[in-house]
Each structure stands twice: as structure tokens, then as C-alpha cells.
Amino acid sequence: MPWYLRGFEDVNWSAGVPEEPYAPVVIAGAQLHAELDEKSEKRWLSAGYYEHRPRVFFELFVELELWKRYLDSIPRVPDDDDDE
Secondary structure: OOOOOOOOOOOOOOOOOOOOOOOOEEEEEHHHOOOHHHHOOOOEEEEEEEEEEOOEEEEEEEEHHHHHHHHHHOOOOOOHHHHO
């Protein structure tokens, strides 16, 4: 992961889940079972599990408000029902 994130200035590494991770995006090894969305009064949303390389998975957490802004930025595709 350090190689993939080398272009970012404010990246921190931890061997476990910090008590209060102050970051808008958290990438955690799936084996940590971080469950930030359960522990932090829904401050983070689990955006899913991803395979980094064979049999090595991570879980992506995004602050809920950041995720909402991201979703709002995606152009809406009209439904077929919108024509009526």
C-alpha cells in the first residue's frame, strides 16, 4: 500500500485500528475487522471489501458526509420512467 499511496502527503500507518482515526478515508486490512461504521456513531461508511492481491483483502471506509458529496457528484442517469 505505501507504494500505491506514495503521492499523498498526509498518510499514516498503524498496526491496529486507532481509538479514533481522524481521517476522511480509512483503508484497513480485512483481518482487523475494523467495523468503523459500527464503532463511530455512523461517522464512516464501509464502502466495501477489495482484493489488493491474491488472498490479501482490505476494507475501505469513507466518512459519511464525504461519501454523500461523492454520490452527489455522480451524474444521474435518467430512468426509463422519467420520460413520462
